[in-house]
Amino acid sequence: MMRLTPACCMALTLLPASVYAVPANSVTDILWDKDNTVRVGESINTVYRIAMADGSSNHLWLNVDCATQAKTLLYMNLQLPGGKKIRAYGGNSFARYIPGVPFEPDADSPLSTDPVLDICQQKVPQTRWVALSGTDKAGDQPLIDVNNSHREGNILTLRLATDYAQIHREDKYAAPYDFKISQMQVNCSRRQARVERTFSLNNQFVTDDSATPDTAFTPLPSPLAASVQTLCSLENIGQFTGSGPRVERQKTAADAPLVIPDFENNDPSALAHFPLPAAVNGVIQQALKGENAAPTFSRLTFTQVWPGNDDSHAVTRIDRLPDGSTLTLDTLMLKGVTFYSQYQRLFNIVNLKEWDSMQNSPLIGQSVETNFSAAPVVGQQYRWKTVLKNEKETGNTKTKSQACLVERQWHDASMLNEKFPGRYIEVSCTDDRGDGRAMSSDYAWLENLRIFIRIGYQEEGQKKRFTFKDVAIIR
Template sequence: MHYARPLLRPLFLLSLLPFSFAQAAEKPELIGGGINPLSVTRIHDRVSYMVSLNFNNGKTAQQWRSVDCKQGKSELLYKDLLDDEGLTKVRFYGDSYMRYAPAQDDKLMTAEDIRKICQLPVKEPLWERLSATSATGITDLVDVNSIHRVGDILTVRMGYDFADIIWEPPYDAPLELKIEHYFYNCKTHQGDAVAAMNFDGQGRVTDSLITADIVRRKSSFKIDAQKAQHFEQLCQLPAGKTFTAEGRFVPAVNKSASTLMGPSMPDLSNNNPQWLSKYPLSAAVDRQAQALIKSWAIPRFKQVRYTEVSALGKIKVQLDAQSDGYIRKLEDYGIWTVQRLTLANLLQLKFAMSISSGAMLLNTLQTDLHFPLVQGQKYQAKLENIDADKKVTSSAMRCEVTGEGDAQRIAPEFSGKYLLVECHESNEGQPDNRSKLAWLQDLNIFVPVAQQLGDKPERLVTLENVSVTR
């Protein structure tokens, strides 16, 4: 996963991207599809499966679903949007872009639809242990109920039980059981995986490879000597005889979370500070930033919330003042979130994204900015940021304080006066942009008033759902 390049202001480029599959595809009409039989699995009372979807605009998708046959409840697991070669290019877990989120209720499935899914002719796995549990807690298994041979072709599902719950990249999807479905030619002694699925403890598929995706990843499923030996044993299994090896295996329930393989991407919910706190600023940058805010730019609030509304969409924003005077900012774009540590909600000191590991830090800062701001003041800033891969990107801004007004004109929840600040910003690898900001003197923060990206027209920004906690 690549890091988004940092901006001094909110990620305008991100707000240009689709917020949902329906918006991205302009609500195309479904013209065909069906259940992929290789995807259907039954674990206890739950059946999971994948539906191929074909649309009238030529696009295709794969929707993974799950039905609890005991409760008569259907759920949507995730959707893969495919490119022209049938490979997954985008995944959504509900509205979550490229990151695991829990299953969503499927309100379109009727009771009759659920009944038909539950009657699909697929058996629950009967696991036979192929080896002792490894030092890392993995047990190799074969599903006895999946062993079938038609002519020279053997079909079988292999399983891998994990003693702890782990979170597997790239989506941070929880994993307790992995199932791989193989076709093997008993005559030529050649075979391939045709489906691979990860499951949580309730039997839901959390990640998968199937159709073109697993063909592309063929090298990841090479049949080694040990697996070939197992397949040859199954090829020789007499008709009507049950395969046995090291004994039956029943996966444990209520497994503990792994302490070694937890999520690789941050939990930024509720503006959680834990992720960014793992990445300290250099002492030089910290001293420089602290000198800028003390004592004229210390935030005068505990928390400020608002929804930033423009022609580009809506962004929910939460600003939390830290004891060191910095402001921790959470931007909710609907399909992902962004967290920044900022100076006065203007200069970005740290950056993290909910769909990316690591963080980006301010590496160097050159500026003549000083507080308190006064009308007619001009200032500039040049910044270099460094990401987890040690890649350095630069940005710059030129600003002028051009006016003033009543802060209640921006939002009734604000008080006192504001100074209008007009800025021109350039960011390496991105179009230049201009912005108008209001410096709220009673709170000591900047909030947006207008924005202009590249050669696009200027767009006004309004703030809704404003709340201030002092």
């Protein structure tokens, strides 16, 4: 019996046990999806549908080199509780493209034992790409795979493609492609068509896909009208010669290389590519005015252990930036998968920029309102509100805020961990993290370090507290 991890809904034991080790929901069946199969010479890209006991299904994209039997895990389309879906590239990069990784299923996995799932033993036709016309002004060329297109009465089932002159990237996952396939049905009588699914490829690997099987027929797009009229006149699509066979060509990248943070080392350079507006910089300068405003350390690291018995924890690193703001890296491990979140903040509480490892670009503060300072006053209320914008996604803005109250009693900081110097005071906050839902966060203001750190939250009127270990301070 195969299982699935509760946290990520993806611990399929058909994967090597070293990748996802904690079982949960049962896998009831594994099926080969022949409709989502793309052949490139001896290399076959295909989907295995993983049926779960709760009725959900997950889709595993593999590439198999039938000449060498080498397998590459490309990505998985995963269904989460509640019906939400998420893409995992290379097995552990969520919502962001990374190249496929070598894959070898366990010896007792159905992918190793069931001959029906051996893609190289199935009758997957070789492709024969023929140009529908010459290249356009951009150098792109429309093609048809005549070996995988056929006619049934007035309905044509066509596998069409665009062979791009350059390598592009999809917006959503930043997946590269230079060849894009469309599986299409055409009604010759009505001169209408519908696209059932698409596949994006880079070299021989599928990097993205989409499926719209219930799409209605619509009028033929004008660039295809003449070619489809010719195809509709043929009894046997295999006879189509068009503008000749596809010619392989060298390609260069159309887009600049992706700038992704070196999360492991909390490198600030990637975020620095996205400057803050002058007004936000003014807020930073005003808040840090004076000699006793900036944090007193250059680096603070600790492990934060959450309440409960499952030993859930996160590793935090806080670096002081030259302007006195902080760059915080939170590292979270869930069932063998590492997630990173990087934040530029004032006093490690007021959000200015943020970037997590599931995103291809950061959120940058466009406006900031705050009355936080380096000397919070007992009993005083503080707040901040930041409007953040994704510079690479038009219209993608998010507003985050906190309203906080400073408590009235100071405590010895060593109560949190013996390495923390001086004293601290607790600050209780209500958060809006951009989804309009109120959440609780409690902080400690560490007076000696001049920094806020989150120490827990409140649940049903009860304080829930983290414990701290592995504390290290570099002055």
